[in-house]
Amino acid sequence: MLNSLMSDPGLVLLILFIFMLVCRVPIAISLGLSAAIVSWLFDMGIDMLPYNFFTGVAKVPLLAIPFFILAGFIMESAGIAARIVRLVENLVGDMTGGLAIATVAVATFWGAVSGSGPATVAALGLILIPAMVKNGYDKAFAAANVSVTSGLAIVIPPSIAFIVYGGIADASVPALFAAGILPGLLVAGFLMLTVYLISKKRGYRGLPRQESTWLVFKDAIWGVMTPVVILGGIYGGIFTPTEAAAVSVIYSIIVGCVIYRELDLKKLIQCTKNACETTASILIVIGCAAGFSKVLTLGRIPTTVASAMMSLTDSKIVILLLINVLLLIVGCFMETLCAIMILAPILYPVVTAMGVDVTHFGIIMVVNLAIGFITPPLGVNLFVASRVGETTLDTVIKGIIPFLILMIVTLLCITYIPAISMFLPNLMG
Numbered sequence: 001m002l003n004s005l006m007s008d009p010g011l012v013l014l015i016l017f018i019f020m021l022v023c024r025v026p027i028a029i030s031l032g033l034s035a036a037i038v039s040w041l042f043d044m045g046i047d048m049l050p051y052n053f054f055t056g057v058a059k060v061p062l063l064a065i066p067f068f069i070l071a072g073f074i075m076e077s078a079g080i081a082a083r084i085v086r087l088v089e090n091l092v093g094d095m096t097g098g099l100a101i102a103t104v105a106v107a108t109f110w111g112a113v114s115g116s117g118p119a120t121v122a123a124l125g126l127i128l129i130p131a132m133v134k135n136g137y138d139k140a141f142a143a144a145n146v147s148v149t150s151g152l153a154i155v156i157p158p159s160i161a162f163i164v165y166g167g168i169a170d171a172s173v174p175a176l177f178a179a180g181i182l183p184g185l186l187v188a189g190f191l192m193l194t195v196y197l198i199s200k201k202r203g204y205r206g207l208p209r210q211e212s213t214w215l216v217f218k219d220a221i222w223g224v225m226t227p228v229v230i231l232g233g234i235y236g237g238i239f240t241p242t243e244a245a246a247v248s249v250i251y252s253i254i255v256g257c258v259i260y261r262e263l264d265l266k267k268l269i270q271c272t273k274n275a276c277e278t279t280a281s282i283l284i285v286i287g288c289a290a291g292f293s294k295v296l297t298l299g300r301i302p303t304t305v306a307s308a309m310m311s312l313t314d315s316k317i318v319i320l321l322l323i324n325v326l327l328l329i330v331g332c333f334m335e336t337l338c339a340i341m342i343l344a345p346i347l348y349p350v351v352t353a354m355g356v357d358v359t360h361f362g363i364i365m366v367v368n369l370a371i372g373f374i375t376p377p378l379g380v381n382l383f384v385a386s387r388v389g390e391t392t393l394d395t396v397i398k399g400i401i402p403f404l405i406l407m408i409v410t411l412l413c414i415t416y417i418p419a420i421s422m423f424l425p426n427l428m429g
Contacts, residue, residue: 331372
């Protein structure tokens with residue numbers, strides 16, 4: 001029996017990969033090394049792996065990743081984040097729980113700029129968590145609020161996760177961007193409602209307006225225009241998502257250097273260095289995951305999983321529920337882009353065979369993995385929030401529970417009501 005199991009390359013690949021993860025081997029090395037060992041053991045042609053590594057990263061849509069990352073770092077250094085926070089605080093700050101509601105609004109907006117959950121936590125947590133604590137909010141609630149809403153960064157376009165998924169599933173990236181808008185806004189709206197109800201119950205009061213809204217708006221207008229320029233250019237047919245990423249860098253440099261004058265050469269060099277480090281780590285994972293996916297395919301894992309699911313039930317509702325459970329579990333342990341690289345080739349053929357649109361499934365997958373940002377033990381946003389909020393991980397986790405329940409309920413709505421995701425792509429044709 002054991003010999004029979006060990007003769008299955010797909011099973012051996014998964015066992016090796018899981019073993020390396022348990023041994024805390026870095027994710028990229030776990031992917032690449034397990035693929036190399038299996039391709040060598042089963043004579044699959046180990047010399048194919050460098051080619052797959054290259055083709056995995058040599059895709060035009062992936063050029064958007066370093067540009068969007070660089071734009072996010074530049075906008076943070078240029079003071080755009082602080083100005084947007086001031087504007088939103090001024091607009092809703094005097095409501096019950098106004099500062100917490102402002103946090104949801106700003107994190108949703110900033111996610112559309114940075115495309116990265118942890119980067120959004122780092123950029124906004126330093127400003128908003130201390131501000132909420134100073135004004136009487138519980139630290140666990142404040143840190144949890146920033147952690148959860150920053151996870152929307154991969155749902156609100158432009159999103160790096162959508163770019164990667166589109167490359168794997170051969171889905172239109174502009175369609176994915178359009179499909180992510182309503183689900184992202186839906187989640188943000190429910191989060192604002194939750195924050196308001198918790199604030200009302202705990203007596204978190206709003207803040208009186210400190211400045212003229214018009215003056216604050218004028219100061220923040222160039223930052224507010226960032227997603228308008230990016231998304232307007234994409235949907236207006238002026239440039240592609242990849243070109244939009246480059247435009248966002250140029251725009252952010254002009255705003256930071258010429259208008260706000262807070263970005264100098266030293267800061268720009270540091271931003272470029274940070275962006276290079278972040279991009280390199282992402283692309284290494286993507287390259288290794290491409291080789292891993294190739295060996296998975298040769299080991300017939302996607303076909304086996306599809307057959308197993310179809311043999312359990314022919315109900316689309318049940319299969320989507322099982323996939324959601326799987327993705328939620330995976331999100332607890334695996335980084336978002338890596339999970340997409342590994343699981344998308346396995347799962348999207350299953351759902352498309354049952355009539356689920358590949359774009360709709362992309363939204364389901366990304367929202368699932370956005371929840372992974374706030375679920376232990378990996379929960380990257382939790383670690384970043386605890387660090388920037390100068391609190392313990394346990395404290396942040398305690399505040400997460402009501403938000404986590406809300407996110408799962410919203411996920412089910414997005415899963416079983418395709419119109420939420422598909423309305424705008426269908427409207428665009």
